[in-house]
Amino acid sequence: IFQCCPLYPPDSWCFCPCCVVLGFSDSLSGEVKPRILLMGLRRSGKSSIQKVVFHKMSPNETLFLESTNKICREDVSSSSFVSFQIWDFPGQIDFFDPTFDYEMIFRGTGALIFVIDSQDDYVEALSRLHLTVTRAYKVNPDINFEVFIHKVDGLSDDHKIEKQRDIQKRASDDLADAGLERIHLSFYLTSIYDHSIFEAFSKVVQKLIPQLPTLENLLNIFISNSGIEKAFLFDVVSKIYIATDSSPVDMQTYELCCDMIDVVIDISCIYGLADCEAGLPYDKESMAIIHLNNTTVMYLKEVTKFLAMVCFVRRDSFERKGLIDYNFHCFKKAIQEVFDVRVKVQQNRKLLSNRRWSKLTLTNGGLNNPH
Numbered sequence: 001i002f003q004c005c006p007l008y009p010p011d012s013w014c015f016c017p018c019c020v021v022l023g024f025s026d027s028l029s030g031e032v033k034p035r036i037l038l039m040g041l042r043r044s045g046k047s048s049i050q051k052v053v054f055h056k057m058s059p060n061e062t063l064f065l066e067s068t069n070k071i072c073r074e075d076v077s078s079s080s081f082v083s084f085q086i087w088d089f090p091g092q093i094d095f096f097d098p099t100f101d102y103e104m105i106f107r108g109t110g111a112l113i114f115v116i117d118s119q120d121d122y123v124e125a126l127s128r129l130h131l132t133v134t135r136a137y138k139v140n141p142d143i144n145f146e147v148f149i150h151k152v153d154g155l156s157d158d159h160k161i162e163k164q165r166d167i168q169k170r171a172s173d174d175l176a177d178a179g180l181e182r183i184h185l186s187f188y189l190t191s192i193y194d195h196s197i198f199e200a201f202s203k204v205v206q207k208l209i210p211q212l213p214t215l216e217n218l219l220n221i222f223i224s225n226s227g228i229e230k231a232f233l234f235d236v237v238s239k240i241y242i243a244t245d246s247s248p249v250d251m252q253t254y255e256l257c258c259d260m261i262d263v264v265i266d267i268s269c270i271y272g273l274a275d276c277e278a279g280l281p282y283d284k285e286s287m288a289i290i291h292l293n294n295t296t297v298m299y300l301k302e303v304t305k306f307l308a309m310v311c312f313v314r315r316d317s318f319e320r321k322g323l324i325d326y327n328f329h330c331f332k333k334a335i336q337e338v339f340d341v342r343v344k345v346q347q348n349r350k351l352l353s354n355r356r357w358s359k360l361t362l363t364n365g366g367l368n369n370p371h
């Protein structure tokens with residue numbers, strides 16, 4: 001059973017050869033990738049969520065997915081800010097199995113998504129949720145616990161709310177009975193058949209972006225100086241929004257943004273770059289303006305190779321497009337600065353780890369027995 005270096009605090013990232021070989025750490029870039037775990041009972045929809053959000057699989061195709069029988073790990077590093085690993089677990093994990101080193105797994109985890117099938121009886125799922133959360137919390141109290149009440153497409157609106165209330169109450173009661181009311185669970189109603197799964201994933205990912213307050217602040221300054229109603233910063237590939245200004249988000253607005261990104265990518269793919277297959281048909285020149293029939297204009301502009309800004313502007317404010325473009329230019333520069341700081345922090349962290357590691361090998365007299 002693999003244990004991380006004793007030299008490192010339990011929740012830090014280890015860059016020693018063992019961890020690197022096993023792939024728990026990205027030593028080459030020095031980047032700390034938060035881990036997102038997808039857990040839940042068999043057939044609750046874990047793999048479908050991953051395939052639909054990150055592989056553009058159509059929801060109907062998930063009907064033919066085979067059951068996962070080992071942990072599947074995937075790197076998601078499409079943009080400078082959205083960079084993490086997703087671990088899809090098979091339905092039944094046995095915490096008492098000695099070959100399953102759950103301590104090591106939970107130690108490097110940023111978020112644990114527990115998927116509950118709302119169309120099924122959820123008594124067993126709730127007891128599994130309780131067991132998983134309490135175990136994980138003991139190892140790493142900093143994990144964000146996210147509960148997806150999934151497959152809600154078959155339920156009426158009233159029924160959805162009722163289910164959420166019931167599940168939320170039972171889960172909190174279980175924690176309170178165990179004296180663990182300090183554990184916070186966040187609940188989301190999700191389905192792969194609409195945008196709810198993308199919205200929920202956006203919120204999970206946002207919690208893992210340390211620069212989020214800075215990004216939100218920049219967006220607030222940008223919209224207030226440009227006469228914009230609402231602005232989102234989107235990861236174009238996954239359609240996860242990584243930040244928005246502080247005004248509330250409504251589902252319809254979010255759906256419109258997703259549709260706009262689809263239109264831009266599809267049109268660019270068909271009529272744009274000749275070698276579209278070489279990569280995403282999205283570059284510095286990418287932009288789109290859509291006039292809605294309610295005096296609102298949607299404006300999309302490229303921010304970085306993988307990020308796009310989508311704004312909602314009133315038609316009269318859009319007459320000052322020059323001002324919006326100038327402010328956007330300043331916003332883009334500021335984002336670049338935030339990114340530069342992040343790169344520097346990562347480089348310093350890597351340097352520190354390398355130094356610690358060479359110290360350790362010197363003390364041990366070689367690499368033969370790193371642990």
Ligand SMILES: Nc1nc2c(ncn2[C@@H]2O[C@H](COP(=O)(O)OP(=O)(O)OP(=O)(O)O)[C@@H](O)[C@H]2O)c(=O)[nH]1
Nearest residue numbers: 043044045046047048062063067068091151191192
């Ligand atoms: N109606 C509905 N069905 C869904 C949804 N998400 C997944 N499913 C279906 O649920 C079934 C199981 O999905 P999987 O993704 O294989 O479930 P899993 O949790 O990965 O299963 P294991 O690998 O066995 O642990 C598939 O037939 C999916 O089509 C959803 O949002 N709504």
